[in-house]
Amino acid sequence: MVSKYLAIYNEIMSKIENGRIECNTKLPSENDLMREYNVSRDTIRKALNLLEQNGYIQKIKGKGSFVLDINKFDFLVSGLTSFKELSEKIGVKSNTIVKELELIRPDKFLMNQLKVSKDDVIWKVVRVREIGDKKIILDKDFLNKKFVPLLTRDICENSIFEYIENDLGLKISFAKKEITVQQATEEDKNYLDLENYNVIVVVKNYIYLDDMSLFQYTESRHRPDRFKFVDFARRNC
Amino acid sequence: MVSKYLAIYNEIMSKIENGRIECNTKLPSENDLMREYNVSRDTIRKALNLLEQNGYIQKIKGKGSFVLDINKFDFLVSGLTSFKELSEKIGVKSNTIVKELELIRPDKFLMNQLKVSKDDVIWKVVRVREIGDKKIILDKDFLNKKFVPLLTRDICENSIFEYIENDLGLKISFAKKEITVQQATEEDKNYLDLENYNVIVVVKNYIYLDDMSLFQYTESRHRPDRFKFVDFARRNC
DNA sequence: TAGTGGTCTAGACCACGTG
DNA sequence: ACGTGGTCTAGACCACTAA
Known part of the structure; x- marks a missing residue:
């Protein structure tokens, strides 16, 4: 209702x-x-x-x-829109290639990011996003198996977001997003069509459920010339 | 009240x-x-x-x-916080150098950005922001003289924001922000301590008053390694 | 003066989580 | 069964804008 x-x-x-x-x-x-x-x-x-x-x-x-006419042509990358929702909205041909899909034990970095212990089991998903035949974005997702028991290649090629919300019925309530620029790693260079760029835009996403539990950490690595973040902000109060 | x-x-x-x-x-x-x-x-x-x-x-x-404990240590660069508010909040020594302060007629680019005609008069302010003795940010502000009749070096060294809200009594209501990464220009290299970076993070800000009039366009150009944008987003509805 | 949005109140019923 | 937050209602007064 x-x-x-x-x-x-x-x-x-x-x-x-x-x-x-x-x-x-x-x-x-x-x-x-x-x-x-x-x-x-x-x-x-x-x-x-x-x-x-x-x-x-x-x-x-x-x-x-x-x-207002602000939302007219600019797709807002702000908020919690997923890659699939986004590319559908702007109507650009896009494609997702799943590079890795496995269960791992968290290392120190992940234990810190996801606030889990070394005995927890974590889904690691690495995906490359093609936009107009160029490999532009490298997405690395880490999900606690406690919340998401099963992940398949199919789900990852479609939309993890949709699967979580529709099929698992989990409610995503808020996220913290962090945007920085870093030196491109070997992994970035291998997986993406970086051309001559040696830096990469890193968007870190911490996604929380309705009950405040942190259940997903995502790193989205963008080729700098194809990155654009649009935000709409109101002056507080 | x-x-x-x-x-x-x-x-x-x-x-x-x-x-x-x-x-x-x-x-x-x-x-x-x-x-x-x-x-x-x-x-x-x-x-x-x-x-x-x-x-x-x-x-x-x-x-x-x-x-929640999210706001604890991360200063949110999101929203409409000004440079002065921000540097005060995180308590870092900072300094502002006014490079240019003049009245100009808008060129085509500005006429488009500020939605003004060629007969309008525009304040152009260029400022360099030093953080811990390094020149990190280049701020270029363009304000319609119709709204801001007078600007002084003093105001620009302090906070244009404060002046507009407190002294002029204008109410800022919302802003659109756009983050991209571009090749550094000669101007960037001249004004900033760019070290070996040849790209720059560009934050474009379109600032609107209470009555929906667009009165300021700002370009904030950041050295990539010192740039960080943090955003808090709630899933819509 | 009439119309608009902004604030505040008091009361009602519902859906959810816990004991 | 109870307390919690979520929705909805009806009515009141205010401050601002416009004619």
């Missing part, structure tokens, strides 16, 4: 994304929307607040809610 | 930051907090939602609200 305010959020959001509500126009007032959807004002406000947080609209006191 | 929920948010937030509320402990329940602060449940919930959005707590249905 989807809540009312989420349903309203999704409806307005897709109208904005499809252009059925034009940019820089004014949304109906909260009172109008109340009547339109037959809900209370609070429910409308929850939906509008979500739209505002995610950069779709800007509310101005005394005036109304206005549609 | 600060709203009640913001006051409560700030109080709990600073308790968490100071460690007066320990990590991984449970906050009082919403009902307890209602009584503690003598407000309605909705007001408490607004405060807690803000804390959750900003990564301070995680709410779990049926259990309670738990304090």
Whole structure:
């Protein structure tokens, strides 16, 4: 069961994304929307607040809610979108090659990153992402077997994310992301079409479940010229 | 006048930051907090939602609200924090050198970025940021004179941000940030201590006011080994 | 003055987790 | 059975914008 305010959020959001509500126009007032959807004002406000947080609209006191045009062409790499969701959204031909898929014991680095002990068993997945025939991204995922008992080549070629959320029913709630630039390693050079670049953009992802348990650590290594991170931020309070 | 929920948010937030509320402990329940602060449940919930959005707590249905330890040591470069706020927060000795400060007419690139016409007048500010005696960051700011009539060397050495918010009373509401990696230019090499790096991390910032007008475009060019971007993201809905 | 969004309240019912 | 957070309602007052 989807809540009312989420349903309203999704409806307005897709109208904005499809252009059925034009940019820089004014949304109906909260009172109008109340009547339109037959809900209370609070429910409308929850939906509008979500739209505002995610950069779709800007509310101005005394005036109304206005549609922004920021999300239009820039795909936001921010948030928790997966590679599959992303490449589908921007409609670019892409391909995933699974290089490694195995169960390992964590070394010191991993014990620290994943906060596990040496007796835990960890899935290690190494994948190369091809975008337009070039090997651009090297993804290294580490998942605690406690949460994900089984992983197959098929799942990894499709989307680990989808498998976890849909099939396993685990709820991902938040992530911490860290972006740095490092010297390219031999592994990077072997697996990717790095051309003459000797540095690589490293995106570290720490992914947490609903119950606050850290269950996945991911390192995404991007060829620098093909990397772009877009973020939408609101000034706090 | 600060709203009640913001006051409560700030109080709990600073308790968490100071460690007066320990990590991984449970906050009082919403009902307890209602009584503690003598407000309605909705007001408490607004405060807690803000804390959750900003990564301070995680709410779990049926259990309670738990304090996260993510913000502890990582300074978040995400959001809209300015260089001055940031360097004060992490307590590193830093210095700003103003290289250029002048009024210009926009060229094609700027007209596009700032969405202004060729008759507008634009402040151009170029600053070098020293961190621990090394020139690490090159900041190029472009501000529409329509919004900021006067800029001085003093203001630029201190914080343009503070001046705009405190002295001019303009309200910054949101920003779009874009991170890419580019070849270092001659200007980068001249102004910065780049050592042997020939690439540079470029952070483009589009800053908007309360009324949705784009009033500042900023390019922050970082030496790659000293760049780190940390982001906290919640899975949408 | 009328309309807008921002805040706050009091009360209701639900779904989830624990004992 | 109980306490927790999640949703929804109806009504109130305020501050801001516009005509």
